[in-house]
Amino acid sequence: MGQDDHDSKRDKELGMERRITRRDFLNGVAVTVGASLVPMGVLAQDSGPDASGQDPLLAAGITQQDPRYYPPALTGMRGSHPGSFEAAHLVRDGNWKASASSTGESYDLIVVGGGISGLAAAYFYRKAAGNKARILILDNHDDFGGHAKRNEFRPGGRLLLGNGGTFAIESPFPYSKVARGLMEDLGINPPALAAKYALPNLYERLQAAVFFDKETFGADRLVAGEPSRAWMEATPKSLPWKEYLAKCPLSAEVRHDILRIETQETDYMTGVPEAEKRDRLSRMSYKDFVLKVVKAGPGVIPFYQKRTHDLYGVGIDAVPALDCWALYFPGFQGLGLRRVPEGRLSFTARGAATPDQKPYHFHYPDGNASIARLLVRSLVPGSVPGSNAEDVVMTKVDYSRLDQESSPVRLRLNSTAVQVRHVGEPTSAKEAEVVYALQGKAYKVRGAGVVLACWNMMIPYLCAEIPEQQKKALHYGSKVPLVYTTVAVRNWTAFQNLGVQRAFCPGMYHSSLSLDWPTSIGGYKFPTSPEEPMLVRMTRTPCSPGMSARAQQMAGRYDLLSTPFSTFERNIRDQLGRVLGGGGFDPARDITAITVNRWPHGYAYEYNPLWDPDWPPGQSPCEVGRQRFGRITIANSDAAAAAYTDKAMDEGYRAVTELLGQASAAAGV
Numbered sequence: 001m002g003q004d005d006h007d008s009k010r011d012k013e014l015g016m017e018r019r020i021t022r023r024d025f026l027n028g029v030a031v032t033v034g035a036s037l038v039p040m041g042v043l044a045q046d047s048g049p050d051a052s053g054q055d056p057l058l059a060a061g062i063t064q065q066d067p068r069y070y071p072p073a074l075t076g077m078r079g080s081h082p083g084s085f086e087a088a089h090l091v092r093d094g095n096w097k098a099s100a101s102s103t104g105e106s107y108d109l110i111v112v113g114g115g116i117s118g119l120a121a122a123y124f125y126r127k128a129a130g131n132k133a134r135i136l137i138l139d140n141h142d143d144f145g146g147h148a149k150r151n152e153f154r155p156g157g158r159l160l161l162g163n164g165g166t167f168a169i170e171s172p173f174p175y176s177k178v179a180r181g182l183m184e185d186l187g188i189n190p191p192a193l194a195a196k197y198a199l200p201n202l203y204e205r206l207q208a209a210v211f212f213d214k215e216t217f218g219a220d221r222l223v224a225g226e227p228s229r230a231w232m233e234a235t236p237k238s239l240p241w242k243e244y245l246a247k248c249p250l251s252a253e254v255r256h257d258i259l260r261i262e263t264q265e266t267d268y269m270t271g272v273p274e275a276e277k278r279d280r281l282s283r284m285s286y287k288d289f290v291l292k293v294v295k296a297g298p299g300v301i302p303f304y305q306k307r308t309h310d311l312y313g314v315g316i317d318a319v320p321a322l323d324c325w326a327l328y329f330p331g332f333q334g335l336g337l338r339r340v341p342e343g344r345l346s347f348t349a350r351g352a353a354t355p356d357q358k359p360y361h362f363h364y365p366d367g368n369a370s371i372a373r374l375l376v377r378s379l380v381p382g383s384v385p386g387s388n389a390e391d392v393v394m395t396k397v398d399y400s401r402l403d404q405e406s407s408p409v410r411l412r413l414n415s416t417a418v419q420v421r422h423v424g425e426p427t428s429a430k431e432a433e434v435v436y437a438l439q440g441k442a443y444k445v446r447g448a449g450v451v452l453a454c455w456n457m458m459i460p461y462l463c464a465e466i467p468e469q470q471k472k473a474l475h476y477g478s479k480v481p482l483v484y485t486t487v488a489v490r491n492w493t494a495f496q497n498l499g500v501q502r503a504f505c506p507g508m509y510h511s512s513l514s515l516d517w518p519t520s521i522g523g524y525k526f527p528t529s530p531e532e533p534m535l536v537r538m539t540r541t542p543c544s545p546g547m548s549a550r551a552q553q554m555a556g557r558y559d560l561l562s563t564p565f566s567t568f569e570r571n572i573r574d575q576l577g578r579v580l581g582g583g584g585f586d587p588a589r590d591i592t593a594i595t596v597n598r599w600p601h602g603y604a605y606e607y608n609p610l611w612d613p614d615w616p617p618g619q620s621p622c623e624v625g626r627q628r629f630g631r632i633t634i635a636n637s638d639a640a641a642a643a644y645t646d647k648a649m650d651e652g653y654r655a656v657t658e659l660l661g662q663a664s665a666a667a668g669v
């Protein structure tokens with residue numbers, strides 16, 4: 001049998017030809033739109049409009065003003081979807097040419113970026129300047145929320161909600177007064193919501209597992225009962241390490257080394273003072289710690305390599321050992337390090353090493369998209385019906401109301417800012433002008449102030465006026481690429497049969513898969529019976545071990561933007577079939593929809609003590625980069641170098657305060 005015959009046979013077994021949703025193999029995009037909303041002609045296309053890099057709704061002639069416009073119901077390639085990034089890349093490459101026509105609009109504030117930071121900036125501005133303040137928010141995506149995006153599925157007509165990005169209200173440190181205040185204004189009380197609506201016992205009989213794949217470990221084997229670890233949600237019935245390792249397809253030598261790393265209390269740096277231990281650990285990777293300090297054999301690396309992917313977007317070769325200590329990774333038990341946030345730790349790790357933190361944790365069914373929806377409800381009355389932080393989950397956003405002339409706040413989607421400049425000298429200008437691209441045309445609008453809540457590394461391309469040193473600093477934060485894939489399945493009996501709720505898959509395309517996090521809130525009913533349809537969450541972090549974290553992130557971005565949907569789909573079907581097959585899962589029969597939320601520009605860049613210098617206070621790139629420039633201020637979680645929702649809010653607040661401070665100064669207040 002030729003390779004092609006084999007591939008097509010395998011594709012058939014996997015169900016690649018099954019009609020899950022409309023598929024587009026031309027440009028890596030598949031789309032489903034709520035059938036009731038969209039003409040059949042759109043649903044029927046098997047390849048299509050997005051081949052030219054267009055948003056699928058716009059390509060179908062459905063604009064934001066159209067009552068049928070409803071992006072959360074799109075499946076296929078989401079996140080940085082076709083049509084969202086092409087104009088920005090033209091600007092980056094110096095190839096943006098279109099001349100702009102004026103819309104004649106003039107605002108008190110223009111916000112570039114409709115993520116949590118930009119929406120929060122608009123909210124804080126209104127709070128300070130009054131409800132009559134005229135605000136325009138521009139975002140390049142077809143939906144608002146930035147990384148806080150909502151995915152909808154309707155298997156058999158039943159609504160299932162997923163988070164396209166931002167998963168939960170959580171942070172390594174407690175929310176600031178500003179961020180907490182905003183949450184309170186929106187009616188969000190995370191501990192109370194968690195106590196009332198989370199379903200912590202739903203999976204209580206299901207274990208954590210590791211899937212060993214034959215390409216990496218010589219045999220396909222799902223081994224349930226993974227011992228609980230401090231950094232993971234505990235599962236019952238986990239096994240002692242020795243018993244667990246005996247079931248794994250690992251050599252006796254590797255099992256022995258893992259057992260030693262996980263359980264032995266040895267001081268591998270005996271005689272070294274604690275401060276020096278911390279310093280040395282902050283300058284070596286966890287991989288080097290395991291190999292050179294613990295002196296385990298290289299055979300353990302495949303077992304640990306991707307354990308840092310979720311948080312860092314890179315493997316243990318690029319994450320400092322001290323960070324891993326803070327995050328309760330094994331091997332440090334005997335080193336005698338006190339749990340204090342001392343030494344060169346990244347932001348996330350410092351939070352983890354700070355005892356007695358009481359951070360929030362609450363997961364809305366659509367993640368923090370609910371926060372974005374609550375912000376939009378407050379900014380554009382009538383667009384998000386309802387009145388509280390519970391009913392926001394099931395309510396349907398009326399996108400046609402988001403950009404109406406009669407509304408003081410307007411939210412314009414599919415609109416990429418391509419140029420921002422002062423009208424006159426930055427020091428004395430009364431206005432700034434923003435040029436944006438929408439469906440291949442360019443428009444200009446004016447604002448008395450501009451908050452750039454977009455990805456900070458884009459700002460130097462938008463804003464030629466900014467001083468060179470500031471541009472350099474803004475360029476520094478190389479965002480972390482990652483993928484949140486959500487797969488709708490007919491039922492979850494395979495998980496039940498296997499006794500498993502999640503699997504770490506160290507050698508596979510997606511490094512983890514799990515049943516969706518259970519929350520029933522505001523009329524949303526999470527599937528509680530294994531016979532019901534369910535969402536399976538999968539995470540992929542493309543990176544290239546062996547290079548610096550930044551180089552790996554660059555390579556990962558390229559990987560994401562050049563991988564077609566069909567490659568994702570084939571890998572997803574193959575992986576789910578192999579991991580869950582023993583429980584009766586058939587990918588051809590059981591998968592009903594797939595959404596790949598690809599984020600080439602994902603987490604904000606966090607300083608990594610392995611690669612980054614120790615900047616003096618005030619001199620780190622995010623601090624230099626976020627300086628106010630005339631009527632332009634800079635928000636986004638990038639401006640805090642920390643990929644968290646609260647930081648996005650804090651930075652939105654700072655940017656508005658700087659702008660309004662300047663306005664008051666100009667008015668002699």
Ligand SMILES: Cc1cc2nc3c(=O)[nH]c(=O)nc-3n(C[C@H](O)[C@H](O)[C@H](O)COP(=O)(O)OP(=O)(O)OC[C@H]3O[C@@H](n4cnc5c(N)ncnc54)[C@H](O)[C@@H]3O)c2cc1C
Pocket residue numbers: 088112113114115116117118138139140141145146147148164165166167168169170171415416417418453454455458482484599601602603604635636637638642643644645646647648
């Ligand atoms: C996959 C993923 C999971 C996460 N999970 C969590 C979590 O569980 N908890 C948590 O607290 N944090 C989490 N984070 C981090 C959190 O989502 C972010 O810190 C926060 O949402 C960032 O908000 P933001 O507004 O600063 O940026 P963004 O959400 O990135 O919003 C910025 C917006 O500006 C747009 N933009 C960029 N350039 C332009 C332009 N030229 N013109 C117009 N618009 C432009 C962008 O496309 C984007 O829509 C996660 C992040 C990712 C990527």
